[in-house]
Amino acid sequence: MNLTDPELQSRLAAEYVLGTLHEKARTRFQKLAAVDRNLQRCVDQWTERFNLLALQVEPVTPPSHLLQQVKTRLGIIDRDAQARDSSIWTNVWSGLMAFAAVIVLTIAITVLVYQPVEDSVEFRPDYIAVINHIKDAAAGPAWIIRADFQGNKILATSIKTQKIADDKSHELWLIFEGKKVPKSLGLLPKTGAKQLKLTVQLIQEMKKAKAVAVSLEPVGGSKTGLPTGAVNYIGNLHSL
Amino acid sequence: MGDRKSIMFDKEELSTLLSQIALKNESALDRLYGSMSSQLFGFILRIISRRDWAEEVLQETFINIWNKADLYRPDRGSALTWIINLARNKAIDWLRRNPNKIDLSAVALDECEHLMERDITGFDEQDNLQLEMLHKCIEELELSQRSVIMLAYFRGFTHADISKHTQNPLGTIKAWLRRGVDKLKRCLKL
Numbered sequence: 001m002n003l004t005d006p007e008l009q010s011r012l013a014a015e016y017v018l019g020t021l022h023e024k025a026r027t028r029f030q031k032l033a034a035v036d037r038n039l040q041r042c043v044d045q046w047t048e049r050f051n052l053l054a055l056q057v058e059p060v061t062p063p064s065h066l067l068q069q070v071k072t073r074l075g076i077i078d079r080d081a082q083a084r085d086s087s088i089w090t091n092v093w094s095g096l097m098a099f100a101a102v103i104v105l106t107i108a109i110t111v112l113v114y115q116p117v118e119d120s121v122e123f124r125p126d127y128i129a130v131i132n133h134i135k136d137a138a139a140g141p142a143w144i145i146r147a148d149f150q151g152n153k154i155l156a157t158s159i160k161t162q163k164i165a166d167d168k169s170h171e172l173w174l175i176f177e178g179k180k181v182p183k184s185l186g187l188l189p190k191t192g193a194k195q196l197k198l199t200v201q202l203i204q205e206m207k208k209a210k211a212v213a214v215s216l217e218p219v220g221g222s223k224t225g226l227p228t229g230a231v232n233y234i235g236n237l238h239s240l
Numbered sequence: 241m242g243d244r245k246s247i248m249f250d251k252e253e254l255s256t257l258l259s260q261i262a263l264k265n266e267s268a269l270d271r272l273y274g275s276m277s278s279q280l281f282g283f284i285l286r287i288i289s290r291r292d293w294a295e296e297v298l299q300e301t302f303i304n305i306w307n308k309a310d311l312y313r314p315d316r317g318s319a320l321t322w323i324i325n326l327a328r329n330k331a332i333d334w335l336r337r338n339p340n341k342i343d344l345s346a347v348a349l350d351e352c353e354h355l356m357e358r359d360i361t362g363f364d365e366q367d368n369l370q371l372e373m374l375h376k377c378i379e380e381l382e383l384s385q386r387s388v389i390m391l392a393y394f395r396g397f398t399h400a401d402i403s404k405h406t407q408n409p410l411g412t413i414k415a416w417l418r419r420g421v422d423k424l425k426r427c428l429k430l
Contacts, residue, residue, distance in 0.1 A: 007422070010430060014421040018392040019332060020399050044316045045430050051321035052371050053393050054328065057286045059278035062298055067273050070302045076266055177307060210310070236310060 003032065013042030017050050034126065035150065124148050125155075129212045129235035142233055143188055145172065145212060149203050154185060154196040161191040164216065171217045172196070173227055174209040175234075187221050188214060211236050254319035255312075262310035269306060272323075277302075280327045286394055287331040297334050301327045332396030377427035385420030388413055 003009065015021050016029050033039040125146035132141055142162065146155045154172075162170060170190070173182035183205050186196035198206075214233035215222070222228050254275070260268035280301060285294040304326050312322050378386055391397050391406075399417065403410040 007425075010425050011418060011421050014425070015417065018389065018417075019396050020392045020402075020417060022398055022400065042430075047325055048317045048321050049370065049374055049428060049430070050393055051324040051328070052374055053390075054283045054324045055279065055371070057279075057282045060282040060285055061278050062281040062295060066277070066295060066299060067270070067302075070273070070299050070306075071266070071269075073299065073303055074306055076264075238313075239311075 006038070009036075009039050010042045010046075013039060014046045014050075017043060017046040035124070124150060125240055126150075127206060127237050127239055129237050131212065131214060131233045131235035134232055134234055141235075143214070143235075145235065147198060147203075147206060149198070152198045152200075152203075154198050155193060156186075156188050156196055157193040158189045158191050162188075164190065167219050168229075169217050169219050169221055170214050170233075171221045171227070173213050173215060174202075174205055175211045175213050176209050181226060182213065183209075184221065184225065185212070206237065209237055251318055251320060254323070255314055258305075258309045258312045258319050258322075261306060262312075264306075269302070272305065273302060276323060280323070283324065284327055284331045287328070287396060288334065293334065293338075294331075297327070297331050300334075301330045304330060328393075328396075335396050373428060377424050380427060381420050381423055382416075384416045385423065388417045389420050389424070392417070 003012075012021075012029055013033075016026065016033070019026075021029060029039075033043055126149045127145075127147040129145040130141045131143040131145060133139055141159045143159060144157045146157075147153075148155070156172065164170065170188040172185040172188050174185060175182050183202065185198075185202065188194070212235050213227070213231050215227035215231045216229035217227070218229075254272070257268045257272045261272065277298065281294060281298050284297045284301070285291065288294045288297060305323060308326070312319060378389070381389070388402055391402050395401070397405070399410060399413050402408070402417075403413045406413075
């Protein structure tokens with residue numbers, strides 16, 4: 001089967017969107033689409049077309065209490081009680097995500113404007129995050145993080161020289177929704193670019209994460225496996 | 241064709257609501273629920289057939305919208321179809337997790353035919369054109385080709401499911417689907 005054939009790509013994308021492929025073929029297609037923009041574009045086109053079919057169905061009013069149930073399950077009915085009960089990382093997460101969402105719109109522009117020299121053909125980012133200071137997003141990005149799953153590496157590029165004490169390091173963390181604790185991705189450069197190793201396990205974790213954050217740690221990084229210093233930087237993770 | 245029905249979805253508004261929900265804005269969730277819940281509930285009911293289970297899936301859909309709104313990318317499609325996709329995926333996941341709960345013994349190959357009789361309007365000009373084109377192209381398919389596409393979309397059936405429930409050979413179902421998709425692609429100029 002020639003998977004570079006546009007006709008076949010489109011047909012497989014249509015069947016993927018419809019859901020007719022069996023599990024093995026579906027998984028294989030997902031892997032291909034993750035690295036093939038043409039295939040991804042075919043999926044987007046068919047998704048856009050086929051989902052218009054949903055509007056052929058007559059609307060039915062759901063029970064009036066359903067929205068309330070949704071909010072209860074989301075824990076947004078009694079925020080105070082939730083805040084009392086939740087772990088520190090649940091609260092950190094909520095605050096950071098609210099901030100990160102604000103700066104989402106800056107990302108596309110930043111990425112377009114900023115083309116680091118390391119952006120060569122052998123580096124194919126699957127995920128990107130633009131990291132800004134929590135209290136001073138207007139100052140512009142501090143780092144750009146690009147994760148290449150196939151190459152098992154992260155390219156962390158400092159946009160501006162970071163002035164910190166000699167006995168301190170900036171450590172990069174994956175942040176998850178809910179109470180799941182952060183995972184360290186390694187130490188960030190004060191200046192220039194640095195490659196960080198991305199294990200298969202970290203790739204799986206990254207796919208579940210929503211954001212990355214940067215904490216100030218003792219030189220060499222946190223000794224506890226969790227952030228111990230101030231978390232001053234945040235960036236939403238975006239798949240490409 | 242039946243009566244033309246107006247659907248009050250404003251593409252820009254839905255996109256704005258999603259960006260506000262990404263910021264955990266509760267009133268944006270209220271507004272999105274107000275404008276989309278009936279259409280989504282009708283759609284989920286069509287897939288799942290049982291009201292109490294469809295209610296559960298609708299709840300899960302809005303929980304997903306709340307949790308994933310920041311992942312919506314306007315450059316990859318409209319907010320409307322992104323939301324519909326979440327609902328459909330939730331419904332189909334639910335069906336596949338609970339294969340014994342739904343009675344599929346009486347699935348007819350042409351059971352979705354009546355859906356094509358409902359005519360929709362109320363989008364912007366571009367969407368109207370896309371929808372009219374989709375309608376026209378699906379109607380041009382042979383009944384067997386149209387039916388397998390509709391069963392796959394509205395039931396979440398795989399080739400093997402369609403073969404089993406309609407008692408047609410697997411190879412025949414695959415051929416109908418392949419020809420139907422190819423013809424649809426040409427007609428839609430994708």
